[in-house]
Amino acid sequence: MSWLVTGGAGYIGSHVVRSLEQASMNPVIVDSMSSGVRGFVANELPFYSVNVLDTEKLTEIMKRHDITGVIHLAGYKYAGESVKNPLLTFEQNVTGTANLLRAMENARVQNIVFSSSAAVYGTPSVELVTENTGTFPESPYGQSKLIGEWLIRDQAVATGLKHTSLRYFNVVGSGSEELYDASPHNLFPLVFKALNESKTPKIFGTDYDTADGTCVRDYVHVADLALAHVEAAKKLEAGTKLEPVYNLGSGDGVSVREIMDAVAKVTGIQFTAIEEARRPGDPARIVADGQLAARDLDWQMRHSLEEMVQSAHRASQSRA
Template identity: 40%
Template sequence: MKKILISGGAGYIGSHTVQALSKAGYGPVVLDSLITGHRKAVSKNISFYQGDIADDGLVSNIIKKENVSAAIHFAARSLVGESVQKPDLYFEENVAKTNRFMSTLLKCGVNKVVFSSTAATYGNPEVTPIAEESGTEPINPYGASKLMIEQSLYWLEQAYGLKWVALRYFNAAGAALDGSLGEDHTTETHLIPLILKTALGHREAISILGTDYNTPDGTCIRDYIHVLDLAEAHIRALEALDQGVACGAYNVGTGAGYSVREVVNMAKRVTGMDIPVVEAHRRAGDPDVLVAKVEKIQKTLGWQARYSDLETIIKTAWEWHQKHPHGYEK
């Protein structure tokens, strides 16, 4: 059984990937600070360590004790607004600590890494769908921090032979099919959970931020990818590294998008509730359309989205929110 170290494995995407790895016959080993992750999101039969990725001694001991052969690196701060307010925090937590983490992995003989990156590395693209070769001009410190890490992985490859794949997620959404795992953020900024929290009565209304975009219904369009499809992409990336795939970045999306109004209407249909909506002014810097070009990951890694139709995304998310109306901790 191959042991895989999962940093941030108690987070939203990390916990789903841990479960998928376990089902696929891998031995996931989770390292999480629990600053934003949830211990209850990781099964008790999974090896779990609470701590910081920059703790060289802890990481070294885990690698030796568990006989780790590769790593998937999720651990990061990921709130765009917070990154603008506290850029120093993001460059410390994301960039500096990842550098320490990578150095420890390499010193301990772990030279295969799948990195959790983001479409925020592209900034406001001039052309959509967005290809991996598109210009990377982040417009916030969060996206900049992830791009810096991608760039560092390239140089670690040149110097030390690191084998890596960076997965640039678009809009992660949905939950485990049985409602056992889901999205639980202390500060929630994602559209679908905010809509479903409104359906549960935890919010008075959902705000549609902008109705004057250059799209069919005037609301912005985003590429939503089911968290289970994201988890599968990490497994395919691990397999590809074992097979000697060229290092680099891959988009993880569907190649299609849904408008904010379409998402709200689907949520109304799935929940059977008339969810209150308030139309508000658009946020500065929000592009009309953000959709991934996905041919590269499909052809090279053999990955295909299976659960990312809008109805499945919202049905699974609704199942989670109904079963855990106050998240993991209550």
């Protein structure tokens, strides 16, 4: 029995793969390599360069490896960029999820852990988002993730699929120095790339309705996130009924300006960030309550903000 990880050569996916390995759950990796890094995945693991749009190949892989369940992380993950590329976003995230579900049905695979996002909430009217908070996504990315959840729930009604969706927002840090966030749009890699090139980091938007005018986010460490995915997979495999969605959040918000201060402290490089206009699709504040996941998925914040920054910095240095 094995677990298929779509997007398993990506930043989050590679951490999930390593956690599955440590749990002796035999990961099989599928990644289109549009943003994945082949070196993130050990050569001895089964690896396929396949897009989740390819139902036929996915079905073949699942049957070949006697797949028990799928951890679905593949997708177009950039909220701001999704505003510019809505068709690509919906193709990869909605059609891709539908095709994956078809392949699972073909191969009689009955377990799925879905990588969703706190972007489904948009800009909440509450200080702390729970799983019952209304969903009003403000970008095609957030919309596509919500539709993915709906697809999975409807397929569960039709076929008895066992599932859960994990909603998270700003995933940072590194569980191993050679695994870095390669995104050209996420805050941490942008900041460290600028510093590594002796440039000044940028803040996008300083006129939000927050204490210091910059976006407030809920930052979680990627290694903690990976463990929650593995725990969800274990529970589904054991037949334990899980909630349809879980927030993976810290309950504490940190502003972009506060992140800049933490980076300066960790790196020892003093700088004043360049202030740029807002990016489309970025809500002002979103902080999630993770109590439900703590109850069912052993969700814990095992890393402080400083440790998140330190681990991300080390990984960025190894990349440089």
